[in-house]
Amino acid sequence: MNRYFVYLVFLNMLVNIVSYVPQILIGSRFQGAIWAILASVPIGMLLIYTCLKSMSRFPRQGLTDILDSILPRWIGRVLLLMSACQFFMAGCISLLSIADTSIRYISPETPLVMGIFMFLIVICMAAVHRTKQVLYLVEIILFIDVPLILFIIVKAFWNRSYDWDAVATVGMSYSALPTWTALSAATYIFSGYSDLVVVHKAFKQTPSPKSVWLFGALGLAILFASFSIPIAFQGADGVSDYIYPWIITADSMRVELGIVERVLPLFLLLYSGISLGSIIVRWHIASDLLKDCLPSSWSRKKPLTSWIFFAFFASVSLVLAFFFNENNILAVGRVWLNFRLPSEVLIVALILIAARRRRTS
Amino acid sequence: MAESSDFVIRQLDHHDTTVHLFYLKSICDDLKIQRDLVLPLYQADRAESYENYVRSLINQKTSSSPGQLLERVIKGEAIVCIEDTFIANVPMKKPLNSSPGPAEVEVSVVGPKHAFSEELDTNMNVIRSRYTESSLTVERANLESHPKTEIAIFYDRELVDPEVLEGIKKDLKRISDHIVIQAAGQLQRKMSPARRTLFPTVMITERPDRVVLNLSQGKVAILVQGTPFGIVAPAVFYDFMTAMDDVYSHYWTSRFLLVLRYIGLFFNLTMASFYVGLTSYNPEFLRVQLALSIAGSRAPVPYPSFIEVLFMLLMMELLTEASIRLPRTIGSTATTVGGLILGTAATQAGLVSNIMIIIVACVAISNFVLPINEMMFSMRVMKYVFLGITTIFGIMGLVIAFIGLIVHLTRKQNYGRAYLRFFAENGKVVPRKEAG
Numbered sequence: 175m176n177r178y179f180v181y182l183v184f185l186n187m188l189v190n191i192v193s194y195v196p197q198i199l200i201g202s203r204f205q206g207a208i209w210a211i212l213a214s215v216p217i218g219m220l221l222i223y224t225c226l227k228s229m230s231r232f233p234r235q236g237l238t239d240i241l242d243s244i245l246p247r248w249i250g251r252v253l254l255l256m257s258a259c260q261f262f263m264a265g266c267i268s269l270l271s272i273a274d275t276s277i278r279y280i281s282p283e284t285p286l287v288m289g290i291f292m293f294l295i296v297i298c299m300a301a302v303h304r305t306k307q308v309l310y311l312v313e314i315i316l317f318i319d320v321p322l323i324l325f326i327i328v329k330a331f332w333n334r335s336y337d338w339d340a341v342a343t344v345g346m347s348y349s350a351l352p353t354w355t356a357l358s359a360a361t362y363i364f365s366g367y368s369d370l371v372v373v374h375k376a377f378k379q380t381p382s383p384k385s386v387w388l389f390g391a392l393g394l395a396i397l398f399a400s401f402s403i404p405i406a407f408q409g410a411d412g413v414s415d416y417i418y419p420w421i422i423t424a425d426s427m428r429v430e431l432g433i434v435e436r437v438l439p440l441f442l443l444l445y446s447g448i449s450l451g452s453i454i455v456r457w458h459i460a461s462d463l464l465k466d467c468l469p470s471s472w473s474r475k476k477p478l479t480s481w482i483f484f485a486f487f488a489s490v491s492l493v494l495a496f497f498f499n500e501n502n503i504l505a506v507g508r509v510w511l512n513f514r515l516p517s518e519v520l521i522v523a524l525i526l527i528a529a530r531r532r533r534t535s
Numbered sequence: 536m537a538e539s540s541d542f543v544i545r546q547l548d549h550h551d552t553t554v555h556l557f558y559l560k561s562i563c564d565d566l567k568i569q570r571d572l573v574l575p576l577y578q579a580d581r582a583e584s585y586e587n588y589v590r591s592l593i594n595q596k597t598s599s600s601p602g603q604l605l606e607r608v609i610k611g612e613a614i615v616c617i618e619d620t621f622i623a624n625v626p627m628k629k630p631l632n633s634s635p636g637p638a639e640v641e642v643s644v645v646g647p648k649h650a651f652s653e654e655l656d657t658n659m660n661v662i663r664s665r666y667t668e669s670s671l672t673v674e675r676a677n678l679e680s681h682p683k684t685e686i687a688i689f690y691d692r693e694l695v696d697p698e699v700l701e702g703i704k705k706d707l708k709r710i711s712d713h714i715v716i717q718a719a720g721q722l723q724r725k726m727s728p729a730r731r732t733l734f735p736t737v738m739i740t741e742r743p744d745r746v747v748l749n750l751s752q753g754k755v756a757i758l759v760q761g762t763p764f765g766i767v768a769p770a771v772f773y774d775f776m777t778a779m780d781d782v783y784s785h786y787w788t789s790r791f792l793l794v795l796r797y798i799g800l801f802f803n804l805t806m807a808s809f810y811v812g813l814t815s816y817n818p819e820f821l822r823v824q825l826a827l828s829i830a831g832s833r834a835p836v837p838y839p840s841f842i843e844v845l846f847m848l849l850m851m852e853l854l855t856e857a858s859i860r861l862p863r864t865i866g867s868t869a870t871t872v873g874g875l876i877l878g879t880a881a882t883q884a885g886l887v888s889n890i891m892i893i894i895v896a897c898v899a900i901s902n903f904v905l906p907i908n909e910m911m912f913s914m915r916v917m918k919y920v921f922l923g924i925t926t927i928f929g930i931m932g933l934v935i936a937f938i939g940l941i942v943h944l945t946r947k948q949n950y951g952r953a954y955l956r957f958f959a960e961n962g963k964v965v966p967r968k969e970a971g
Contacts, residue, residue, distance in 0.1 A: 281816055281929040292928060292935055300942040310956040311945040315938065317957060435822040443934045450938050 178309045179381035181316055182373065182455065183222070183389055186366025187396045188323065189452040191420050192271045192445060193264070194507035196400045198359040200413050203344045203405065206352035210360040211397050213352060218364025219390045223383050225367050225522050228529035230380035237371035237521070238466040244528045251467050253521070257371065258463035260510075260517060265456035266491050267507045269293060272449040274500055275418055276442045279425075290495045296450060298484040301458040302477070305376040308458050315451040319444045326424070326441055327399050333427055336406045343410040344402075355508060358515040363393045368518055372459040417500050457487055542608075547573060552582040558613035564629035568613055572625065582617065589615050592625045633657040636763070640908060641742050646779045650741040651763040655687055658743075658758050658765070662689060665747045670694070678722070679711040685760040686722070689746070694753035699950045703755050703768055719764035720909075722757070726766075733916060735909035736949045738770035745779050769950040775910035776800075799904035804918050804940075806898050807844050808925035808933045810891065814840040816929035828890075835885030841926040843887050847895040848922075850877065852915070855899065 190196070199207045232240050237257065241250035269290065277289040300311055330336060352360075367389075374380065404419035407426050416422045424441040434440050461483040468479070498506070541561040547554045554576055558568065571592065579585040604614055604624065611628030615621075633654030640650075651658045659673060670693040677683040686707070690700055706726045716722050719739045727736055740746060741764050746756045749767045757766040767774075776796050781789040814833065818826045836843055854873040858866045878896075881887050898918070905911040917940065924936040947954035 276931055280931050284928065284931070289928075289931065292932060296935055296939045296942055299939065300946065303946045307946050307953065310953055311942055313957045314941055314945065314955070433822070433825070434820050436820065439817065439820045439930070443930070446931070446934055447938055450935070454942075 176379070176381045176385070178313070178373070179367075179370070179377070180385065180388070181309070181312050182369045183364070183366035184320075184392065185312060185316060185448065185452050185455065186369075187363050187393055188320070188448050189268060190363050190396070191400055192268050192275070192449050193362065194267070194271065194504055194511070195359045195362050196404060196420055197417070197504060198355055198508060198511065199401050200404060200419055202353055202356040203401075203410070203413075204347045204350065205356070206350040207356050207360075207401065208345060208348045209350070210352035210356035211394075211401060213357060214360035214363065214397070215390050215394050217357075217361050218393055219386050221361075221518065221522050222364060222367045222389055223386045224526055225370060226381055226383040226386070228522075228525045229370055229374055230383075231529040231532050232374075233380065234375055234377070236375045236466075237463070237525075240525055240528045244524065244531055253524070254463050254467050256517060257521060258460045258467070260514060261456045261460035261463065262487055262490075263506075263510050264514075265297075265453040265460065266487070266494065267503065267510060268449045268456075269297070269453050269491055270495055270498065270503045271507070272446055273495070274503065275421055276446050279421060280439060280442055286495055287492055290492060293446075293450065293453075294488045294491065297453050297457060298481075298488060300454045301461065302480045302484060303458075305373055305458065305462075308454060309373070309376065312451045312455060315447050319447045322440065322444050323448070326427070326437055326444075327403070329429070329437070330399075330403045330407075330423070330427060333407075335426060336403070337409065338406065340408075340410045341402045341406050344405055354515075355512055358511040360397060361515055362511060363397050364389065365514065365518060368521070369455055369459055371521070372462045373455075417504065457484070460487070545573075547576055549576050549579070550582070552576075552585070553618060554585075555616040556613055557608060557616070558627060559608060559611065562611040562629060563613055563627040567629075568627050571627075572613060572615060586617055586621050589617070589621075589623050589625065593623050630654065630656075635661060635743075638742055641740060641745070641779070641906065643742070643744075643779045643783070645783050647742070647744045649743065651743055651758070651765060653761055653763050655685055655758060655760040658763075659687055661743050662746060662750075662756070662758075665743055666691075666750055671750065676707065678707070678716050680716045681713050682715055684716045687758045689750060689756040689758070691750050691753065694751070695755060696753060699769055699952075700755055702950045703757075707757075716759070718762050719757075719759050719766050722759055723766055726768075732947075734772075734913050734944065734947065734954070735775065735907075736770060736947070736954070737766050737768040738774055738907060739764050739766055739909060740907075741765070742779055748779070748782065749774075769952050771949060771952060772944055772955040775907045776905070778906035796904050796906070799901035800914060802901040803898055803905075803914055804921055805933060805937070806894050806901070807848060807918060808921045809930075810894050811841045811844055811922065812925045812930035812933055815926075820930070829888070832888040832890050836888055837885070841922070843891055844894075844922065847881075847887050847891055848898070848919075850881075851895050851899050 199210065202210070229240075238250070238254060241253060245253070273290045273293055274286065277284050277286055281289070300308065400420070404416075404423045405413050407413075407423045408416070408419060413419050421438065421442070425436065425438040427437040428435050429437060429440075461480050464483050465479060494503075494506075539559075541559050543556070543558055543560045545556040547556065556568070556572060572589075575588050576585050579588065604622070607624040608614060611626065612624045613627040615623045615625060631654055633652045633656070635649040635652040635657065637648050638650040649661075651661065663671065663673075668691065670691050672690055672692045674688045676686055676688065678686055688704070688707075703726075706728065710716075710722075710725045712725060716725065723735070723737050723739060724730075729736075738745075738749075746765050746767060750756055754770075755768050757768070759765070776793065778792070781793060784792075813820055813826075814829060818830065821829070833840070833843075850873070854870060857869050857873070861869055878892050882889050882892055902911055902915055905914060921933060921936050921940075925933040928935075941955070944955035945953065
């Protein structure tokens with residue numbers, strides 16, 4: 175089952191582009207983005223390592239069982255509720271972002287709410303099922319999409335418009351210390367491990383912490399690509415003119431010898447697949463955590479329960495889509511990223527304490 | 536029973552013994568009865584020795600109740616009554632022409648050539664002689680239909696997953712129908728817990744080698760009396776994408792063919808939808824020359840692309856359906872008239888574009904690449920779903936529908952086994968408990 179953990183982390187790394195990570199990093203490219211990127215790798219690796227090491231003491235248990243072992247029930251429930259909100263918001267922001275971009279650039283005549291509704295049908299249909307089935311789905315989506323995404327990224331580095339000077343110019347401001355927002359955005363790359371809070375229940379064994387080096391290297395590479403490619407294409411100054419720098423960058427590439435000449439549609443279609451996978455995983459986890467918050471008299475097995483949650487998720491997303499424009503969504507994404515890092519550290523610290531207590535007792 | 540003209544009651548007298556024979560003339564072998572039942576009576580010196588002789592012929596317990604005896608007669612056994620004290624039933628069934636014919640539905644290039652026959656006994660013989668392991672277990676049963684259909688369940692009791700076997704048996708027991716079940720496909724439909732599913736969850740095959748291969752992978756096979764097709768369960772998505780030749784040919788060749796099939800599947804599902812999406816919604820995706828040449832060939836076409844696609848696809852489906860049911864001799868005429876003449880004329884008349892003809896041909900041919908019939912039919916239907924969604928939502932809808940299809944396939948369960956997962960335990964012995 176270890177490979178599924180790799181998939182989850184990798185999925186999260188890929189999806190950073192639709193979660194406003196490049197926008198935020200580029201926004202602070204002269205104010206410490208370099209350090210944020212460099213610092214995020216050890217922080218991310220440390221979090222992954224600690225989480226895996228501590229989780230291995232709780233085979234086949236999720237966050238609920240771990241929290242219950244050290245905290246009073248009601249504090250545990252509050253934390254679970256907080257965690258569920260985090261996961262829901264993560265999915266919701268990705269959803270709004272990808273739906274907004276893909277509808278704007280691919281089918282501008284479709285109303286946004288209808289486009290989101292289309293996404294929601296598939297997401298809810300998939301996320302309502304068992305964890306294992308969600309993992310199989312993620313595996314297939316990754317295997318279809320990743321080769322082509324790698325192709326686009328490699329092509330970008332190969333491209334004549336890729337301007338190393340612009341990257342070097344941004345690199346010159348290495349002395350600035352990172353802002354909290356930049357650091358939160360950069361560490362987001364590594365936060366795929368936090369899916370373990372629910373997915374761990376479906377794993378026979380906890381994934382071995384040795385793989386953390388792989389994640390470190392992979393995360394740094396993807397972070398570098400997602401930060402530097404827009405800068406190299408649009409220039410160190412011009413890149414901040416765009417709300418979606420990656421979309422513009424993808425549109426400035428072309429496949430000279432392909433059937434589809436422009437990279438933009440290919441990029442957006444692939445990314446809608448990847449983000450669907452990621453949203454499905456997040457919402458699946460959110461609904462599972464919410465189910466744990468229910469009073470114990472309520473049967474977990476009832477399919478109606480999950481459907482009520484998903485109806486709630488879907489309606490919140492639709493309401494947000496109706497009232498927000500891309501600037502609001504970006505602001506929400508920023509706030510959410512700022513909150514994500516401390517709450518993640520808190521959860522990992524609690525898991526660590528629980529693991530220690532279990533060892534001594 | 537006596538009203539039936541093929542029911543025979545014969546009275547034989549020898550010395551002072553009277554023997555009655557009851558059988559159905561139509562399904563019993565007259566010569567065999569004469570040789571095995573009548574002649575020995577006249578050669579026997581005493582009634583007891585004939586009785587012992589008859590006893591030696593019986594391979595099943597003698598039934599006593601009249602109802603059971605009647606059932607025996609219907610199944611082709613002769614009832615022997617010696618002086619009203621001794622009753623025995625002896626199998627005397629005349630074998631039908633039951634030699635296996637060549638495989639016609641699933642043709643293999645280098646594999647075994649014969650399919651199953653229509654006779655259950657012959658088929659059991661075929662499987663037994665191919666699967667020479669003592670662990671192969673055969674259970675014969677009757678389906679609760681009217682009239683009852685005989686089936687045989689095969690499995691390797693050392694490899695089979697008991698839960699799967701239990702599930703299949705339960706599904707078979709659940710069947711109670713007032714019409715006769717005569718084909719494997721019909722049985723499959725009755726067995727399946729989801730009555731209206733589009734994707735097959737058991738495989739129907741006419742190839743003994745496929746059945747034996749699947750038995751050795753721990754699956755369960757069901758053969759139905761009167762049809763050369765067997766059911767193999769549980770089947771997952773990958774099983775429907777493999778032909779038996781994949782096992783028989785070289786590694787890289789078979790991999791190549793497998794990839795080819797997936798490409799064919801992808802074309803079949805999405806080609807028509809891509810045409811609609813790219814001409815009506817996003818012509819800018821294509822390179823300019825291609826977009827222009829499509830637009831140029833569509834210039835005389837007076838209606839939107841989806842009507843054009845639907846019209847041509849419908850023509851293609853009609854042709855396929857017509858050529859399946861027609862006798863061979865007329866079939867070729869139909870395809871020539873339909874395919875060649877209609878295609879050319881429709882383009883010249885400006886009803887459809889040239890590129891549309893290419894796409895429809897591609898869709899039709901790529902559909903036939905799928906090796907198993909049921910999957911072929913499912914995908915034939917599926918592509919209209921895609922077409923409908925693309926017509927309404929454009930290319931974005933197509934991508935989401937494609938992911939929706941994957942979602943649907945991954946969430947499908949088949950006797951506790953995931954229908955679609957990336958590295959399925961295909962080709963390996965199915966583990967007792969699903970790993971991981």
